[in-house]
Every structure is written in structure tokens, then in C-alpha cells.
Amino acid sequence: MKKKQLAEKLVREGYLKTRNIIVAFLAVDRADFVPESMREYAYADAPLPIGNGQTISQPLTVAFMIELLGPKTGDLILDIGAGSGWQTALLSYIAHPREEESGKLSESLVIGIERLPELAEFARMNVGKYGFIENGVAKIIEGDGAKGAEEYGSFDRIIAAASTDVIPEAWKNQLKVGGRIVAPVGESIVVLEKIGADEFEQKQYFGFRFVPLITEE
Numbered sequence: 001m002k003k004k005q006l007a008e009k010l011v012r013e014g015y016l017k018t019r020n021i022i023v024a025f026l027a028v029d030r031a032d033f034v035p036e037s038m039r040e041y042a043y044a045d046a047p048l049p050i051g052n053g054q055t056i057s058q059p060l061t062v063a064f065m066i067e068l069l070g071p072k073t074g075d076l077i078l079d080i081g082a083g084s085g086w087q088t089a090l091l092s093y094i095a096h097p098r099e100e101e102s103g104k105l106s107e108s109l110v111i112g113i114e115r116l117p118e119l120a121e122f123a124r125m126n127v128g129k130y131g132f133i134e135n136g137v138a139k140i141i142e143g144d145g146a147k148g149a150e151e152y153g154s155f156d157r158i159i160a161a162a163s164t165d166v167i168p169e170a171w172k173n174q175l176k177v178g179g180r181i182v183a184p185v186g187e188s189i190v191v192l193e194k195i196g197a198d199e200f201e202q203k204q205y206f207g208f209r210f211v212p213l214i215t216e217e
Helices: 003-012 019-027 036-041 059-069 086-095 117-128 169-173
Strands: 048-051 054-056 077-080 110-114 138-142 155-160 175-185 188-196 199-206
Touching: 003 019, 003 059, 019 059, 019 086, 036 048, 048 117, 059 086, 059 155, 059 175, 059 188, 077 086, 086 110, 086 117, 086 138, 086 155, 110 117, 117 138, 169 175
Parallel strands: 077 110, 077 155, 110 138, 155 175
Antiparallel strands: 048 054, 175 188, 188 199
16 A cells, blocks of 8 residues: 555545545655664554654544544644654654745644654654744654643644543643644543633543553653
8 A cells, every 4th residue: 555545445435525634644654754674664554663662653543533633724733642653753743744844844833742752853854854843833842741741832632642541731731722622541542622711612532542641750
């Protein structure tokens, strides 16, 4: 299977629906985010090992969660558990205002946070292949994802790649009113819409499995 065939499969099966997300999947090559030994499997619709006991997520799951997230151009997005950097790069492609492509943005739009230093460096290298770090669109930071990234302000969108028992309060506090969190909770994917300062609407999608989010506390 090739990159285009993978995207077409996800469209055909109903996981990819939105034009800007489909274009991102075609533009950002999953093969650029897996170890050399895994390149021949890059377009398999399956998670793949990336070292340190971690994986790059299954394309179906990534597509489903990004569609639920609904990112738009100019959104400030927090990507928790950056791993290989693939999802960070997909979100960067979507959030990046194309008219500013030739210049460096004054503030990053996508913050990928990764707990493991080796993976943070791997993600930084991979996302850098697309110029997103150099142009100021994306930044990969090391830290405890459960605490979010308060220093970067309030986020329009927050997405996580590892499961928690409950959505951390830090994520809720760092989300703008009108913003959205998409995150695994147990074996479900939960979508939280922030409709007031302390008010949320929730939807839940069952039948998923994720690695647990490891926190420093």
C-alpha cells in the first residue's frame, strides 16, 4: 500500500471526511515518521514500534481523532504525547496559514509535548523535515503531558495519544471557551466541548485501546 492508497482507504471507510484533513494526510508522509527498519510497513493501517516501548498510532485512529478534533487554520493546538511527531506534523499542516508560508510565524501554532527525551528529539527531527519547526509553526517540548503547557496560553484544541482515567483539570483549564479536547479515557475516546468557564459538553466513542499516559506525579 502507498501513501495515496492509505488515504483513499480511510476516506472509503469513512474515517477521513474533511478536505483539509484529507489534504494533510496526503501531504505529510507517515514513512517520514517511522524508524528506517519499519519503512516498508509505513502505510499499513496498524500501530508500529518507534522505540522506547512506544508506537506511532494506527492511521485509522489518528484520522478518526483529528476529524473529531476539527482543527482549523490558525488554531493554537496542544498535541499530548507527540511520539514520532506524525500527528504534530498533520496538525501543523492544517493549522498553518498558507499565505504566511514564506515567513516565520511570531508564535507557534502546534505544541507537541513528549515525556521521553529520546522521542522528543525523534519528533523534532521528523517534524523538522517539513519546515514546521524552522518556520515557527510547531514546537516540540519535553514535559509531563498531564500538566499541559500553560506557558503557551489558552488552546483552541487539545488532543492526546495516551489514555487517562479522567481528563486532567489542567487540560480543561488551558482550553479556550469554545475549544475542544479529544482524548482517550479508559477504552473510549472522549470529546469535551468547553461551553463556559467551567462548563463542558461531553461525547464518548467506545471500543478503542491506547497506551496509558504516564505522569511524573
